[in-house]
Amino acid sequence: MKTHSPLPAVDVRRLEKTFRAGPDRIAAVRGVDLRIEAGEVVALLGPNGAGKTTTLDIVLGLTRPTAGSAEVFGQAPRVAVNAGRISAVLQSGGLLRDLSVRETVQMVASCFDRTRPVEEVIARAGLSPLATRKVSKCSGGEQQRLRFALALLPDPDLLILDEPTAGMDVGARREFWDTMHADAARGRTIVFATHYLEEADAFARRIVLMAGGCVVADGSTADIRARATGRTVSADLPDQDTAHAVETLRRVHGEGAVELSGRRVSVRSVDSDAVARALLVDLGGTDLEIVTGSLESAFLAITGAEGPEAERTSG
Numbered sequence: 001m002k003t004h005s006p007l008p009a010v011d012v013r014r015l016e017k018t019f020r021a022g023p024d025r026i027a028a029v030r031g032v033d034l035r036i037e038a039g040e041v042v043a044l045l046g047p048n049g050a051g052k053t054t055t056l057d058i059v060l061g062l063t064r065p066t067a068g069s070a071e072v073f074g075q076a077p078r079v080a081v082n083a084g085r086i087s088a089v090l091q092s093g094g095l096l097r098d099l100s101v102r103e104t105v106q107m108v109a110s111c112f113d114r115t116r117p118v119e120e121v122i123a124r125a126g127l128s129p130l131a132t133r134k135v136s137k138c139s140g141g142e143q144q145r146l147r148f149a150l151a152l153l154p155d156p157d158l159l160i161l162d163e164p165t166a167g168m169d170v171g172a173r174r175e176f177w178d179t180m181h182a183d184a185a186r187g188r189t190i191v192f193a194t195h196y197l198e199e200a201d202a203f204a205r206r207i208v209l210m211a212g213g214c215v216v217a218d219g220s221t222a223d224i225r226a227r228a229t230g231r232t233v234s235a236d237l238p239d240q241d242t243a244h245a246v247e248t249l250r251r252v253h254g255e256g257a258v259e260l261s262g263r264r265v266s267v268r269s270v271d272s273d274a275v276a277r278a279l280l281v282d283l284g285g286t287d288l289e290i291v292t293g294s295l296e297s298a299f300l301a302i303t304g305a306e307g308p309e310a311e312r313t314s315g
Contacts, residue, residue, distance in 0.1 A: 007038070007073050007074040008035050008036060008037050008038065008071075008073075008074075009036050009037060009038045009039075009040065009072065009073060009157065009158045009189040010034060010035065010036040010059055010070070010071075010072060010191065011034075011035050011036075011069075011071045011072075011074075012033060012034040012035070012055070012058075012068070012069070012070045012071075013033055013068055013070075014031055014032075014033060014069070015031070015033070015034075015055065015058065015067075015068035015069070015070060016029055016031060016032075016065060016066045016067040016068050017029040017054050017055075017058065017063070017065050017066050018066045028051050028054040028213055029051040029054050029055055029058070029065070029213045030051070030212070030213035030214050031068075031214060032051070032055060032068070032213070032214065032215055033215070034055070034208065034215060036189065036191060037189075038073070038157070038189050039187050039188075040189055040190075040205065040206060041184050041189075041190045041203065041204055041205045041206070042191045042192075042204060042205070042206045042207070042208060043192055043194060043199070043200035043203070043204035043206070043207045043208070044056070044191060044193040044208050044210065045193070045194070045200055045207060045208070045209050045210070045299060046193075046209060046210035046211055046303060047211060047303055050210040050211050050212065050213070050303070051210050051212075051213040051214070052162075052193045052210050053162055054213075055210070056088075056160055056162055056191070056193060058070050058077070059072060059077055059086075059160065059191075060077055060081065060088050060160060061076070061078035061080075061081050072085065072086050072158060073085055073157065073158070080158075084112060084114070084154030084155070084156060085154075085156055085157045085158060086157070086158040086159075086160065087150075087152070087153075087154060087156040087158075087159055087160070088151060088159070088161070089144065089147045089148050089151050089160070089161045089164045090147065090162050091162055091163045091166050094150070095135050095143060095146065095147070096135060097135050097136035098134065098135070098136065099134070099135055100131065100132050100133060100134055101122065101127050101131050101132070101133055101135065101138065101146055101149075102118065102122065102131040102132060104135060104150070105118050105121060105122055105146075105149055105150060105153070106118055108150050108153060109153050112153060114154075115154055115155070116153055116155050121150075121152040121153055122149055124149070124152060124179060125145045125146065125148045125149035125152065125179070126175050126176075126179065127142070127145055127149055130142060139167065140167025140168070141165070141167045141168030141169060141172045142172075143167070144164060144165065144166060144167055144168060145168075145172070145176065148176070148179075156188070157188065158188075158189045158190075158191070159183070159188055159189070159190050159191075160191050160192070161180075161190065161191070161192035161193070161194075162192075162193050163193060163195065164176065164192060164194070165177075165194070165196065173196075173199075177203055180203065181203070192204075197295050197296050197299060200221070200295065201221055204221065205220065206218070206219065206220060207219065207220070207221055207224050207295075209224065209299065209302055209303060211302070211303040216302055216303065217302050221295060224295065224298050224302075225294070225297075225298045226270065226292055226293075227298065227302070230268050230269050230270040230272070230293065231268070231269065231270070231272035231290055231291065231292050231293070232266055232267065232290070232291050232292075232293070233266070233267050233269065233272050233275040233276050233279065233288070234264060234265065234266040234267075234288070234289045234290075234291075235264070235265060235279040235280070235283075235285030235286060235287060235288045235289070236263050236264055236285060236286050236287045237263050237264075237265055237279075237283060237284070238263075238284045238285075239263060241283065241284060242260070242263060242265075245265065245283040245284075245285075246258060246260050248278075248282075248283070249265065249267055249275075249278070249283075252278075253267055253268075253269055253275070257269060265279075265285070267279075272290050
């Protein structure tokens with residue numbers, strides 16, 4: 001099990017990145033502050049062009065920020081990469097088609113002073129049955145698992161995943177996340193960007209939402225859902241008081257926030273505790289249930305209110 005560093009795994013401050021496109025400048029990242037503690041599991045979500053990949057590229061030392069700073073365990077990103085403290089599983093690139101799976105892992109392992117055993121990382125990535133297969137004969141999902149094996153070689157403290165299950169079928173995605181769950185349980189810090197909201201919902205303990213190059217929400221999955229959609233509180237009402245109870249609830253929470261189906265009433269509200277007390281204590285409700293909205297509806301509500309993903313400015 002990995003020991004947690006007293007320093008944050010990722011410390012990004014006032015980060016900015018602009019790209020030139022002819023006479024224009026494209027602002028991909030605009031003033032991002034992000035601190036991720038050692039041992040956290042964080043999902044980075046956002047629409048295309050939100051700045052997710054650019055932010056991760058800076059944390060990996062693949063590009064330099066226009067302004068601001070990024071540190072990994074208190075070090076410059078490239079220093080942390082060279083020390084084997086950070087690895088990444090990216091969407092594409094980095095594989096030689098004529099080598100086998102095992103030959104690829106052996107070749108990359110030779111670039112490090114110390115690595116995990118080759119056969120161990122091949123097994124952890126679920127590639128043992130494919131070890132002699134040429135990379136050119138591997139599916140897109142199998143190649144992603146090979147990139148995962150390569151990322152595990154230095155036994156990194158921080159693992160960054162950019163759309164890690166792209167090209168995988170449902171079964172392969174499930175196997176991949178089972179492996180990631182086991183890694184997280186051992187204390188590895190994991191940051192991943194994904195378009196599959198169910199992956200973030202099931203795996204991440206914290207979600208960072210980006211839009212327009214900025215962080216627009218940051219919190220637990222439940223916090224993100226509640227911020228955008230509130231919670232729905234449901235209960236069964238006494239037969240004789242149903243009409244009065246619904247009228248009371250609509251007067252407080254609005255006509256559209258209260259729905260009645262038989263004796264079952266549902267109330268959408270950002271203050272679920274107050275609604276629950278009213279239903280149980282004041283209105284005699286029973287069989288209370290409180291649920292949050294879906295992560296997808298929260299994602300659309302928060303990011304849909306933002307401006308364009310990449311802002312162009314002349315000059």
